[in-house]
Amino acid sequence: MTLTTDTRSALSRSSRPLRFAHVVIVGKYHAPGARHAVDEIAHFLHDEGCDVSLEQETAANTGLHQYPALDVAAIGKACDLALVVGGDGTMLGIGRQLARYGVPLVGINQGRLGFITDIPFDCYRETLRPMLRGEFTEDARALMAATVWRDGHCVFEATALNDVVVNRGGVASMIELRVEVDGHFVANQRADGLIIASPTGSTAYALSAGGPLLHPGIDGFVMVPIAPHTLSNRPVVIPAQSEIALEIVSGRDASANFDMQSLTSLLHGDRIVVRRSEHALRLLHPVGWSYFDTLRKKLHWNEGG
Incomplete structure (x- = not known):
């Protein structure tokens, strides 16, 4: 079988070592479908080779007890990355608490606007896979x-x-x-x-x-x-x-x-x-992310040109 260039590139990326070995998930646990979303993403991370934990309120309110439940201090001490599943309000709440520990955060949007939770849920797999291996843009927020x-x-x-x-x-x-x-x-x-x-x-x-x-x-x-x-x-x-x-x-x-x-x-x-x-919040975005792309999409600016 002959591999295409795209296939070889994808295999090369997936074989790279993980940049983030221990990932914690923070979920908007009171939203409809939140339990399923958190569980699905946790399985994805596990399949990618990550150790997976849940923020303690997320674990308690979703009933997903098969993963370790960590409070903020434990997340700051043990985790390499926090994956926030929800909307900007969810990111604001956990971001303020984790900033002092320097833990970077990635946002998967299940809310309405999503200015700082900017990865759509329906394409998180192909977006997160290279990010877990070090392909990302870092954005410090005051x-x-x-x-x-x-x-x-x-x-x-x-x-x-x-x-x-x-x-x-x-x-x-x-x-x-x-x-x-x-x-x-x-x-x-x-x-x-x-x-x-x-x-x-x-x-x-x-x-x-x-x-x-x-x-x-x-x-x-x-x-x-x-x-x-x-x-x-x-x-x-x-x-x-x-x-x-x-x-x-x-x-x-x-x-x-x-x-x-x-x-x-x-x-x-x-x-x-x-x-x-x-302290500052460390936000991670996919390679190629642009603030102006976010404004154009979220504020419904003219997309011509």
Whole structure:
């Protein structure tokens, strides 16, 4: 039998040693079909020669107990790669926790948009096979470290990959925020709120509020007012090395959200301080991945040309 060039190339790739020997799967376990998807991918990884574990909540909620169940600390210590099966929310949740351990992550999209879970489920096999053997593009994403200060004491802290959002409560009135950058007064802004977003988060809430798209390679954050009282209050891009401080001057029932996954209530005089985290998320993409391909597909831009 004569092998074609493509067949020889495929055999050569599959015979290469594994770059990632121990892979953990993190699943969107409450979604319909999640158990089947996680089980199918686990079998695929096993057939490729990987040791396979499940994140402990994924294991508990899917009932797949034939694989070791690991908490975040154990994943950080033992695993070479985390495979996230779900949507961007699933990636945000586990990504913030694993960033401190330097574990790289790959996203398989079972959600709706999938800006950072960018491998379609229906082609994960042919995409993951070369990635497991070292054929990938690495993409470092900045995180934000946020703290809330009250009467000189830190009362809340969180890490955010997408955004930190300070907004008003359910009452129909604005809040007023004193905004400082690196200790310099910027303005007192009256608005429904203010978003501080990373390049990753620039395609999320910040985009819907009129903010710009920031390429992941840009070392900066963007401040985007939500429905400002003064229409000249526009989005501003800030160097990522800066410290941004917001003080609650007036307004009722204000709160701070971090990636829309954790929340704390705010009082008058509270200060929310946001700076770049010392950790970064390591995202892996297939060879040939392009940020602009992602934007074009997910935002339904004209695909001509």
